[in-house]
Amino acid sequence: MTKKEFQKINDAARRIVSKKYGWLQNSYFNWKVEDGYIFTLFCYLYGEASLEVKPLYFDDLWWEITGMFRNEKKPPMSLRCNGCAAICAQKIATYNAVEHDTDRYVTEGLEEIWDGVFKKAETNVRQFLKENPDANTFFPDESKTQAFSNDRLDYIMALLHSNRDEEAIAIITEAKSKGHKCYFRYLNGEDGYDAILAWCKKRKEPKNNISTDIPKDNCSSNIAAPNKSLFKKIRDKLEKIFKK
Numbered sequence: 001m002t003k004k005e006f007q008k009i010n011d012a013a014r015r016i017v018s019k020k021y022g023w024l025q026n027s028y029f030n031w032k033v034e035d036g037y038i039f040t041l042f043c044y045l046y047g048e049a050s051l052e053v054k055p056l057y058f059d060d061l062w063w064e065i066t067g068m069f070r071n072e073k074k075p076p077m078s079l080r081c082n083g084c085a086a087i088c089a090q091k092i093a094t095y096n097a098v099e100h101d102t103d104r105y106v107t108e109g110l111e112e113i114w115d116g117v118f119k120k121a122e123t124n125v126r127q128f129l130k131e132n133p134d135a136n137t138f139f140p141d142e143s144k145t146q147a148f149s150n151d152r153l154d155y156i157m158a159l160l161h162s163n164r165d166e167e168a169i170a171i172i173t174e175a176k177s178k179g180h181k182c183y184f185r186y187l188n189g190e191d192g193y194d195a196i197l198a199w200c201k202k203r204k205e206p207k208n209n210i211s212t213d214i215p216k217d218n219c220s221s222n223i224a225a226p227n228k229s230l231f232k233k234i235r236d237k238l239e240k241i242f243k244k
Helices: 003-020 057-066 107-131 153-161 165-177 192-204 216-243
Strands: 024-026 029-034 037-043 048-055 090-096
Touching: 003 024, 003 107, 029 107, 037 107, 048 057, 048 107, 048 153, 057 153, 057 192, 090 107, 153 165, 153 192, 165 192
Parallel strands: none
Antiparallel strands: 024 029, 029 037, 037 048, 048 090
């Protein structure tokens, strides 16, 4: 059996099982959304499967700060799982999955393997939600954070979401003082850190209050005159009624 043939039957087996447990499938990973979190099960062709989690607001806030997708259609939910524009997630667990000896597998055997993986993943999801029922108050364990963890964007998003901007700014300031740059870069040379600092600065600025005062010059010409005309019409109508 070639690698391509095996991948086809392996993906099919995983799709059948994942659907039974309520997970969606996209390429080499499966995902589901529950209680404000997105859970991703990365299932590479060989080796272990890895379960990760993060609050949905991580990416929503990051995309707001950086302006990603501002003028585009809403990105697919799956982009939060593995997109280069997504915030990294926290690993929950790993599971033994398919081994390299592909010739010994048949479709039924693969379904049994994935059933065991998804059953364990569901148990871990339930336990996680029990321990972290509110996505809005979740703070990641940085020792379990995956890709781009050196940027600490997951922790920074949690701080900003909790209105702890000064702590987020302090983390960025220290990182920049050591020459560290965020993985996300703009063409003008700025990076994701600069975008966060600009966003925090803007959030500090008092909102411009729209004055309700009407200039005197406008009062007589734009408001007073129409009102007099209206009152005159009402008065004339009342006079006609009482004269009858």
